[in-house]
Amino acid sequence: MTGFVRTIDAPKLSPPKGEVGLIHTLRHRVFNSAIGGVLAIAIAALLFWTAWTIIDWAFFRGVWTAPDRELCNAEGAGACWPFIKARSLQWVYGFYPSAERWRVNLVYLIGAISLAGLMIPAIPFKTWNALFFFLLYPVIAFFLLLGGKFGLTLVETEQWGGLLVTLVLSVTAIVVSAPLGILLALGRRSEMPIVSLLSTIFIETVRGVPLVLVLFMAANMFPLFMPPGVNPDKLLKAVIGTSLFASAYMAEIIRGGLQAIPKGQYEGAQAIGLSYWKSMGLIIMPQALKVVIPSIVNNFISLFKDTSLVTVVGLFDLLGIVQTGFNDPKWASAQTSNTGYFALAVIYWAFCFSMSRYSQFIERKLNTSHKR
Amino acid sequence: MKFLKSLIIASLFGLSAVAANAATLDDVKTKGFIQCGSNPGLTGFGVPDDQGNWTGFDVDFCRAIAAAVFGDATKVKFSPLNAKERFTALQSGAIDVLSRNSTWTMSRDTTLGLTFAAVTYYDGQGFMVPNKLNVKSAKELNGASVCVQTGTTTELNLADYFKANKMEYKVVAFEKNEEVLKAYQEGRCDVYSTDQSGLYAEVLKFTNPGDHMVLPEIISKEPLGPVVRQGDAQWFNIVKWVHGAMLNAEELGVTSKNVDEMKASTNPEIQRLLSVKVKNPDGTDADNDFGKGLGLGPDWAYNIVKMVGNYGEVFDKNLAQLKIARGKNALWSQGGLQYAAPIR
Numbered sequence: 234m235t236g237f238v239r240t241i242d243a244p245k246l247s248p249p250k251g252e253v254g255l256i257h258t259l260r261h262r263v264f265n266s267a268i269g270g271v272l273a274i275a276i277a278a279l280l281f282w283t284a285w286t287i288i289d290w291a292f293f294r295g296v297w298t299a300p301d302r303e304l305c306n307a308e309g310a311g312a313c314w315p316f317i318k319a320r321s322l323q324w325v326y327g328f329y330p331s332a333e334r335w336r337v338n339l340v341y342l343i344g345a346i347s348l349a350g351l352m353i354p355a356i357p358f359k360t361w362n363a364l365f366f367f368l369l370y371p372v373i374a375f376f377l378l379l380g381g382k383f384g385l386t387l388v389e390t391e392q393w394g395g396l397l398v399t400l401v402l403s404v405t406a407i408v409v410s411a412p413l414g415i416l417l418a419l420g421r422r423s424e425m426p427i428v429s430l431l432s433t434i435f436i437e438t439v440r441g442v443p444l445v446l447v448l449f450m451a452a453n454m455f456p457l458f459m460p461p462g463v464n465p466d467k468l469l470k471a472v473i474g475t476s477l478f479a480s481a482y483m484a485e486i487i488r489g490g491l492q493a494i495p496k497g498q499y500e501g502a503q504a505i506g507l508s509y510w511k512s513m514g515l516i517i518m519p520q521a522l523k524v525v526i527p528s529i530v531n532n533f534i535s536l537f538k539d540t541s542l543v544t545v546v547g548l549f550d551l552l553g554i555v556q557t558g559f560n561d562p563k564w565a566s567a568q569t570s571n572t573g574y575f576a577l578a579v580i581y582w583a584f585c586f587s588m589s590r591y592s593q594f595i596e597r598k599l600n601t602s603h604k605r
Numbered sequence: 606m607k608f609l610k611s612l613i614i615a616s617l618f619g620l621s622a623v624a625a626n627a628a629t630l631d632d633v634k635t636k637g638f639i640q641c642g643s644n645p646g647l648t649g650f651g652v653p654d655d656q657g658n659w660t661g662f663d664v665d666f667c668r669a670i671a672a673a674v675f676g677d678a679t680k681v682k683f684s685p686l687n688a689k690e691r692f693t694a695l696q697s698g699a700i701d702v703l704s705r706n707s708t709w710t711m712s713r714d715t716t717l718g719l720t721f722a723a724v725t726y727y728d729g730q731g732f733m734v735p736n737k738l739n740v741k742s743a744k745e746l747n748g749a750s751v752c753v754q755t756g757t758t759t760e761l762n763l764a765d766y767f768k769a770n771k772m773e774y775k776v777v778a779f780e781k782n783e784e785v786l787k788a789y790q791e792g793r794c795d796v797y798s799t800d801q802s803g804l805y806a807e808v809l810k811f812t813n814p815g816d817h818m819v820l821p822e823i824i825s826k827e828p829l830g831p832v833v834r835q836g837d838a839q840w841f842n843i844v845k846w847v848h849g850a851m852l853n854a855e856e857l858g859v860t861s862k863n864v865d866e867m868k869a870s871t872n873p874e875i876q877r878l879l880s881v882k883v884k885n886p887d888g889t890d891a892d893n894d895f896g897k898g899l900g901l902g903p904d905w906a907y908n909i910v911k912m913v914g915n916y917g918e919v920f921d922k923n924l925a926q927l928k929i930a931r932g933k934n935a936l937w938s939q940g941g942l943q944y945a946a947p948i949r
Contacts, residue, residue: 308812319655328657391684453693547645547687557646557653557685561660562926565648565809 291575296568306566313568317576320558327394327549333386336377337397343370344404352591354598367408390468394549396580398468402475402540402550407533409476414483419513421488432484439481445542447474452546471543479536486528490521523599530592534585552577629701629833629840630674630900638680641667642694642703645685648806649927650706650726659683662923663704666725666831669847669913670702673896673905678912692717695832702844703832706802713832722841723848724830727933727942729823730762731801733808736816738795743822750775752785752794759799762825786810800827805927823933843899850906852945853878854915856936861914864907877948879907895948906948916943 251257264270294311296304305313326334347370350362378401381387393401420432439447451474452467459465494517502512522529544553555577559570633639643664644651651661664683671681684700695703696718706728707713709721732751734740743766753759755778767774777794779785786807789797797804801823808814831848833841854860857875859867867875876883877893880903885891896905913919920934935941 302809306809306812306814310812323653323655323657328653331656389682391682453690545687547685547690549645549685553645560646560648560652560806561654562648562652562806562809563654565806567810567812569810 290571301563302566302569305564305568305572310568312572312575313564313566314572316558316564316569316572319564320555323558324395324551324554325397327397327554328392329388329394329397330386330392333380333388336380336385336388340374340377341400343373371405371408390466393468395554396551398543398548399537399540399551401468402472402543403533403537405472406475406479406536406540410479410483410532410536411529413476413480414487415518417480417484418487418491421484422491436481436484439477440485444475444478444539445545447478448542448546450474467546467548471546471548475536475540475543479532482532482536483529486525486532487521489528490523490525491517493524494520526592526596526599530588534588537584537588538581551580629837630843633674633701637675638682639667639671639674639702640700641670641681641683642686642691642700642705643667643683644705645687647706648809649802649924649929651683651685651704660923662726662919663706665913665919665923666704666847667702669851669909669919670844672908672912673843673847673850673899673901676902676904676908678908692719692832695719695834698834701833701840706829707832709828709830718835719832720835720841721828722831722833722844724828724942725848726802726829727823728800728802728827728829729933730759730798730825730827731804731823732820733789733797733804733817734795734820735792736818740820743820743824744770744772746774746796747772748774749796750777750794751796751798752777752779752789753798754778754782754785755780758825763798766824801932802924802927802929805924805929809927821932839900843901846899847909848916849945849948850878850909851914851916851919852936852943853948854906854910855917856938856945859910859915860918861911864910868907874947874949880904 247253263273290311292311294309296307296310296313296315299305299313299315302313304310305316322334326337329337344366347362347366350356351359351366356362376382377385378393378397379388379390417432417436420428421436423429423432448471451470455465455470498516498520499512502516507515540550541552543550544556549557555573556570559565559573641664643659644661646652647661647663649661650663651659654660667681667683668678672678674680684694686694686700686703686705691703691705691707692713694700702722703719704725706726707721708728709724713719714721732743732746734746740746746767751763751774753763753776760776760778763774763776775794777788779788782799785797785799788794790811797807799807801819804819808817808819811817831844833844853874854864857867857872857878859875859878864879868879868881870876870881873883875881876891877895880893880896883891883893894903896903899905914922917931917936920931931939931941933942935943937944
């Protein structure tokens with residue numbers, strides 16, 4: 234008689250009916266006590282009410298077609314969408330001449346393609362693409378946008394505006410702040426006293442003042458140090474100001490990452506005979522940067538939104554150009570500003586949320602061991 | 606290398622590098638346009654329209670200068686400036702003229718190295734009340750509660766006015782203009798007070814603009830006008846006389862529509878305004894070219910009126926949609942303050 238030894242698993246039974254599904258979740262997670270139940274209903278009601286108010290305002294009471302403010306200003310009217318429609322091109326291009334807007338489009342397009350090439354892992358030629366994006370693209374964008382050379386009409390930065398200015402400011406600051414931040418972080422941890430001192434002074438000074446102040450100083454104090462009559466471009470001053478500001482923050486974020494790397498890694502790198510730059514580039518930085526991805530993206534996101542502060546120095550970024558439209562007598566109405574701000578919130582959210590999602594994707598992709 | 610150098614200089618120092626001391630007219634003629642400091646967004650005075658063109662009373666004044674100088678009202682570039690940077694921009698030579706609802710005060714006129722060239726708009730603090738209050742004059746506001754913004758001269762003017770007229774009032778003050786407006790609309794006070802042009806602009810944002818009215822009284826002096834750098838008499842004269850020509854044109858009934866017919870007018874004042882060539886009774890040529898004295902062509906005033914309009918036309922085009930009455934800005938001959946010296 235041979236014993237029966239089961240070689241394959243018996244089929245798994247599904248859990249009892251009362252332990253899974255919506256009913257179970259509701260009973261055990263939401264309505265598990267009287268207070269919990271009341272709170273759940275109250276919160277649900279609040280959420281529903283908020284959502285309904287917004288939907289009602291935006292869609293049911295919203296004004297969809299109107300030549301000017303009259304209909305938007307009617308009693309009980311909701312969102313004034315025609316204002317957005319009439320202004321949308323201005324929001325994207327600012328005062329960039331209509332005939333030249335293809336140049337902005339081209340810059341957007343090249344940037345988007347190159348960035349997609351960098352960001353999507355499956356696409357090859359990463360090194361060439363990175364070289365193009367970080368070295369060649371800024372030059373191309375500069376000439377395309379400003380013009381004045383190669384037969385392109387000159388479009389002064391005073392005519393730039395809206396999303397264009399927001400992107401120029403934030404992309405430049407992001408692209409500049411990453412390498413500069415790494416250098417500053419390494420500088421601050423350096424054993425060379427002067428390098429370390431200078432990096433520390435820069436970081437602490439720039440980080441110790443509000444961005445608004447940096448912008449004001451760039452706009453108003455900087456010309457005082459220049460020869461009389463020479464006034465550097467307003468946008469350029471703002472770009473420099475935000476880039477330096479972002480670099481100081483980036484430096485501290487990366488320094489945080491460097492400190493998270495165990496000393497053994499540094500010693501290991503030295504033990505196999507790597508030079509300082511090689512050990513940083515091959516051993517330390519890849520680990521340190523991976524640790525601080527959430528912080529870096531956090532910095533990028535807040536930087537993107539902080540660019541709206543440039544309105545105080547008279548630049549028309551996205552926020553500025555939307556706000557100035559509220560005063561157009563053709564559109565000024567009770568709902569114009571509400572609608573404008575609502576649309577702005579959606580635009581900013583879309584940008585920031587995509588950055589956030591991409592960072593999460595990268596975190597998952599790079600997740601090799603450290604996740605606890 | 607040379608190319609790179611010029612590139613760096615061009616990008617760094619932009620296009621605003623202007624020698625501040627040279628004659629502004631020559632500068633302007635060399636670069637081919639007027640750089641005009643404008644408001645970044647003030648209803649009726651300077652605001653971009655849907656196509657991004659600047660519209661408004663103050664920006665049209667700059668166009669009038671361009672018309673006088675170049676015979677082309679489009680040869681003007683606008684630098685939107687906020688309140689803090691406007692005078693610095695003019696001092697540093699980044700702009701040629703500031704036309705941005707700036708109040709003419711003695712200290713600004715005397716200590717900043719700047720000069721106000723004219724008063725293009727007489728503004729001042731006014732009152733807005735709901736119709737249902739049944740008030741027709743500020744003199745009837747005894748015992749009223751007034752919504753104002755804190756930290757402005759508005760509050761002080763209010764105190765002076767009510768004291769001078771021996772009336773009681775209660776201040777309901779807020780930090781931000783939006784809060785003031787909201788409080789007024791919610792009925793937390795009877796009266797809303799700020800600059801009168803501001804009252805007219807804000808009422809556009811009311812859901813029921815017909816239920817409110819602006820009282821006729823103006824209780825403070827806010828003369829607004831274009832500003833130029835001190836020490837350039839020629840440019841100062843040009844800006845002053847652009848305003849003068851616009852007023853004279855209105856007074857003489859010369860408009861952008863009829864200016865061509867008016868060239869045939871026999872009225873000597875119109876002939877002088879438009880530099881019409883006529884003979885004196887003794888057969889010599891009359892000297893009607895008053896542009897010469899400004900360093901401009903004979904058609905300077907004709908171009909202003911033809912391309913931009915006379916004072917009344919510019920006022921109506923930009924401010925009538927806000928339902929702003931001429932009031933103090935009517936011509937002197939119609940009981941207002943707008944008065945220009947004769948062209949002769």
